[in-house]
Amino acid sequence: SPTGDSWGIFTFLCAALCNLPALPALNCSEELGAGQSIQQTYDLTRYLEHQLRTLAGTYLNYLGPPFNEPDFNPPRLARAERVPSATVDLDLWRGLTDNARLAANYRAYSRLLCYLRVLDRQVGTAELRHRLAHFCASLQGLVLSIGGVMSSLGYPLPAGPAAPPVPPGAPTAPNDFLKKMDDFWLLKELQTWLWRSAKDFNRLKKKVPPAVVTLRLEARGF
Amino acid sequence: MANPVPSACCVVLAAVVMVYAQRQSQQDSPVQYERVGADVTMKCGSMDWDAAVTWTANGTDIDESHLNGSYLILKNVDLSQSGQYACYEGSSWHLKYQTSLRVGTPPKEPVLMCRSNNYPKGFYCSWHLPTPTYIPNTFNISVIHGTKDMVCEKDAIPKNRCHIRYLQLFSTVKYKVTLTVTNALGKNFTTLTFDEFAIVKPDPPESVVAKPVPNNPRRLEVSWQNPSSWPDPDSFPLKFFLRYRPLILDQWQHVELSDGTSHTITDAYAGKEYIIQVAAKDNDIGTWSDWSVAVHATPWTEEPKHLTTEAQITETTSASTSSFMAPPTTKICDKGAVVGSGAVAVCWTAGLVVAAYSVLFI
Numbered sequence: 001s002p003t004g005d006s007w008g009i010f011t012f013l014c015a016a017l018c019n020l021p022a023l024p025a026l027n028c029s030e031e032l033g034a035g036q037s038i039q040q041t042y043d044l045t046r047y048l049e050h051q052l053r054t055l056a057g058t059y060l061n062y063l064g065p066p067f068n069e070p071d072f073n074p075p076r077l078a079r080a081e082r083v084p085s086a087t088v089d090l091d092l093w094r095g096l097t098d099n100a101r102l103a104a105n106y107r108a109y110s111r112l113l114c115y116l117r118v119l120d121r122q123v124g125t126a127e128l129r130h131r132l133a134h135f136c137a138s139l140q141g142l143v144l145s146i147g148g149v150m151s152s153l154g155y156p157l158p159a160g161p162a163a164p165p166v167p168p169g170a171p172t173a174p175n176d177f178l179k180k181m182d183d184f185w186l187l188k189e190l191q192t193w194l195w196r197s198a199k200d201f202n203r204l205k206k207k208v209p210p211a212v213v214t215l216r217l218e219a220r221g222f
Numbered sequence: 223m224a225n226p227v228p229s230a231c232c233v234v235l236a237a238v239v240m241v242y243a244q245r246q247s248q249q250d251s252p253v254q255y256e257r258v259g260a261d262v263t264m265k266c267g268s269m270d271w272d273a274a275v276t277w278t279a280n281g282t283d284i285d286e287s288h289l290n291g292s293y294l295i296l297k298n299v300d301l302s303q304s305g306q307y308a309c310y311e312g313s314s315w316h317l318k319y320q321t322s323l324r325v326g327t328p329p330k331e332p333v334l335m336c337r338s339n340n341y342p343k344g345f346y347c348s349w350h351l352p353t354p355t356y357i358p359n360t361f362n363i364s365v366i367h368g369t370k371d372m373v374c375e376k377d378a379i380p381k382n383r384c385h386i387r388y389l390q391l392f393s394t395v396k397y398k399v400t401l402t403v404t405n406a407l408g409k410n411f412t413t414l415t416f417d418e419f420a421i422v423k424p425d426p427p428e429s430v431v432a433k434p435v436p437n438n439p440r441r442l443e444v445s446w447q448n449p450s451s452w453p454d455p456d457s458f459p460l461k462f463f464l465r466y467r468p469l470i471l472d473q474w475q476h477v478e479l480s481d482g483t484s485h486t487i488t489d490a491y492a493g494k495e496y497i498i499q500v501a502a503k504d505n506d507i508g509t510w511s512d513w514s515v516a517v518h519a520t521p522w523t524e525e526p527k528h529l530t531t532e533a534q535i536t537e538t539t540s541a542s543t544s545s546f547m548a549p550p551t552t553k554i555c556d557k558g559a560v561v562g563s564g565a566v567a568v569c570w571t572a573g574l575v576v577a578a579y580s581v582l583f584i
Contacts, residue, residue, distance in 0.1 A: 076394075
């Protein structure tokens with residue numbers, strides 16, 4: 001009967017409209033997904049930054065003065081350069097390709113995570129260990145999230161760190177004070193990376209979704 | 223025959239030369255700076271203590287009670303005693319010594335402020351003295367970033383301000399700014415140490431406009447623009463804070479907006495004039511800007527009905543409105559008298575829906 005046909009057409013149209021993003025090519029939803037996961041990664045960096053504030057406060061108090069003083073502004077020692085720095089020349093940062101931008105973030109957080117895990121093994125109080133463990137888990141999530149964005153955009157993941165930064169059990173610094181300085185700089189670099197990432201992902205948010213859709217369609221000869 | 227013009231010229235010329243000579247000698251005389259409340263002793267050049275001299279202050283003779291021999295003694299000097307002091311030999315009235323006395327204070331700790339309203343381009347620092355010194359001061363500013371000395375370029379206007387460009391972004395090392403103020407009576411300084419992201423504070427949003435929304439008595443449409451000093455809103459987006467209240471109330475209502483440069487207020491009190499302001503902040507770092515210039519707006523109100531009745535009487539041609547508006551004298555509350563174009567439209571749409579259904583199901 002005509003009624004059945006009309007309803008059938010109507011149902012089909014509804015279904016088509018609701019699932020349109022998935023129709024043209026399976027990869028289309030991936031690209032739109034990339035836009036969404038950039039947003040999620042951005043949100044994660046903000047969440048981690050917030051978490052770090054509490055963690056750093058507790059940890060610096062554990063280290064004791066002068067590390068927990070707000071005006072503490074020590075010179076950068078050569079040994080601290082092992083921790084990846086977020087500092088970058090302004091024009092260079094602006095000119096980074098999406099791949100380079102994402103890779104820099106991925107590499108930095110992978111290494112920072114390693115260092116934090118080493119810290120976790122050595123730390124004294126149970127409360128601190130608990131906080132650190134929680135933070136490491138969230139940071140791991142961030143690394144995976146960045147990796148996910150890179151994969152969905154077709155970029156290769158950067159190779160992991162060549163060797164673990166510190167063999168477990170070996171002394172990390174000649175004395176206690178220098179060890180504490182290392183910890184101080186690690187937290188500082190982590191904080192700086194988190195607010196740099198917010199800006200990195202802002203830039204990516206604006207640039208990625210439309211450009212990528214066009215590229216992918218071209219590749220498939222559409 | 224005496225010609226008055228040349229002699230008048232001579233007099234004027236002589237006067238000019240005299241004034242010039244006086245001024246020159248004043249400029250050549252040394253400036254002496256003294257603190258407020260100090261005791262000042264002035265010697266009459268190389269004259270002996272027991273020589274007969276006359277001191278003047280700004281041309282006026284000074285009473286002998288202030289003299290100790292040929293020395294001038296000023297006790298507990300105050301600001302009003304600044305001026306030109308000169309000493310003349312008693313009888314010959316030869317000028318033996320003169321000085322310009324400036325009474326002032328050594329500088330108190332200066333007030334220094336640094337801010338980045340154009341992130342990520344750089345930042346500026348501005349300063350002032352909390353109390354005046356009444357004598358000339360020089361300001362010297364130094365900026366240290368880690369081990370590097372940076373140059374803070376002084377602005378022409380305003381004078382007590384300098385700006386610096388960031389060479390690197392996302393720095394872990396703090397900036398240390400030291401301002402030193404020096405004058406003839408002393409010096410003082412102050413230091414500021416801060417992280418790059420801590421001093422970010424945009425200028426307030428610009429071109430704030432608030433407009434009523436036609437046919438919506440509780441709405442106001444507000445729009446604004448990013449501050450023009452913010453160089454890169456795409457990579458460094460701003461978020462906004464809007465506050466509004468009717469003029470008659472003191473309590474503000476607040477809305478935080480994470481993107482977009484417009485907002486529609488939907489809970490305005492009908493007919494009341496509103497005051498509206500907007501502030502901006504970098505999405506992730508720094509502090510809120512100052513509030514923007516306040517704008518005033520009143521929501522749209524319907525024209526009162528009794529005015530249209532009067533218009534009906536005076537109108538010669540009947541406009542379409544008169545056929546829809548019920549004059550107050552007729553039975554508005556009559557169940558049957560549903561007035562207005564709205565009711566007519568309802569009937570028509572109902573008819574269309576029924577027709578559509580019938581087509582589908584028959």
